[in-house]
Amino acid sequence: MRQIAIITGASKGIGKAIAHEFAKKCYDIVLIGRNQENAEKVGDELEKMYHIRTLAFSCDVGSKEEVEKTFSEVVNLLGKVDILVNNAGINSRKTLNSNDNENWFTDFEDNLLGWNQEISTNLTGTYICSYIAAGYMLKQKSGSIINISSIKGKEPTSSPGYGSSKSGVIKLTKDMAKSLAQHNIRVNCIAPGFINTGMTTELSPDKKEIYKAMIPMKRFGKVEEIAKVAAFLASKDSSYITGTTIDVNGGYLM
Numbered sequence: 001m002r003q004i005a006i007i008t009g010a011s012k013g014i015g016k017a018i019a020h021e022f023a024k025k026c027y028d029i030v031l032i033g034r035n036q037e038n039a040e041k042v043g044d045e046l047e048k049m050y051h052i053r054t055l056a057f058s059c060d061v062g063s064k065e066e067v068e069k070t071f072s073e074v075v076n077l078l079g080k081v082d083i084l085v086n087n088a089g090i091n092s093r094k095t096l097n098s099n100d101n102e103n104w105f106t107d108f109e110d111n112l113l114g115w116n117q118e119i120s121t122n123l124t125g126t127y128i129c130s131y132i133a134a135g136y137m138l139k140q141k142s143g144s145i146i147n148i149s150s151i152k153g154k155e156p157t158s159s160p161g162y163g164s165s166k167s168g169v170i171k172l173t174k175d176m177a178k179s180l181a182q183h184n185i186r187v188n189c190i191a192p193g194f195i196n197t198g199m200t201t202e203l204s205p206d207k208k209e210i211y212k213a214m215i216p217m218k219r220f221g222k223v224e225e226i227a228k229v230a231a232f233l234a235s236k237d238s239s240y241i242t243g244t245t246i247d248v249n250g251g252y253l254m
């Protein structure tokens with residue numbers, strides 16, 4: 001029987017690459033994004049290339065109601081959930097600008113909005129999707145949950161909403177792994193460095209060069225380099241690994 005994998009944020013970037021890698025392994029794929037059309041486009045591409053089944057949903061991972069409805073529909077249509085990848089994420093790039101103390105209080109409203117959006121999508125979204133998927137995995141006594149954090153969850157950053165949400169994902173991975181291990185459900189995490197996606201094309205060329213110089217391998221990563229690690233964590237090849245975070249960052253953090 002085919003493995004059923006739900007991937008959040010699967011319409012582009014890292015999530016789309018993970019969908020391709022899983023499809024190569026003949027998993028059936030559920031693609032989740034906020035924009036239904038973009039998720040469907042990737043689904044059509046996968047069906048044509050790999051002859052697998054796909055489903056695409058518009059679902060905000062930060063909404064308990066939307067995730068409950070979506071995951072229950074997945075189980076009704078495909079029968080189970082074997083793998084969940086919590087990849088959906090946003091970076092509002094709201095920074096603490098302590099050089100500009102004139103605007104410190106005026107910036108607060110906007111910074112707090114960014115904080116709330118990042119915590120809701122990146123951290124609460126991971127919790128909601130994991131909690132609900134684990135409910136189905138507990139019944140079948142197996143499962144693999146893979147969370148996507150970031151180097152910014154490990155090192156200090158001037159964007160505290162993004163950084164704290166990604167630190168939280170690493171901690172949540174351990175907490176859920178500990179509770180679920182006895183039921184043969186593994187929970188692991190990947191902390192990518194700078195990866196070439198829409199999220200990093202937003203950076204100015206100057207900033208990109210500064211960051212590249214700080215990476216021992218002197219380049220940004222490719223989405224496929226994250227997808228291969230996700231495929232390993234999803235598979236039986238990692239059957240005795242749980243609660244861990246794998247750094248994939250060209251040596252940026254050692």
Ligand SMILES: NC(=O)c1ccc[n+]([C@@H]2O[C@H](COP(=O)([O-])OP(=O)(O)OC[C@H]3O[C@@H](n4cnc5c(N)ncnc54)[C@H](OP(=O)(O)O)[C@@H]3O)[C@@H](O)[C@H]2O)c1
Pocket residue numbers: 008009010011012013014015032033034035036038059060061062087088089090091121125148149150151191192193194195196197198199200
């Ligand atoms: N790129 C990097 O350098 C890098 C580094 C470290 C960690 N990461 C992490 O890796 C993950 C993927 O990043 P990426 O660069 O591939 O990002 P991306 O290209 O911006 O893609 C983000 C994906 O998440 C979806 N998404 C956003 N908010 C959502 C929500 N509330 N509910 C459901 N789906 C939502 C988007 O779908 P819609 O457009 O339809 O909303 C899109 O499919 C993120 O968690 C990010 O923080 C990225």
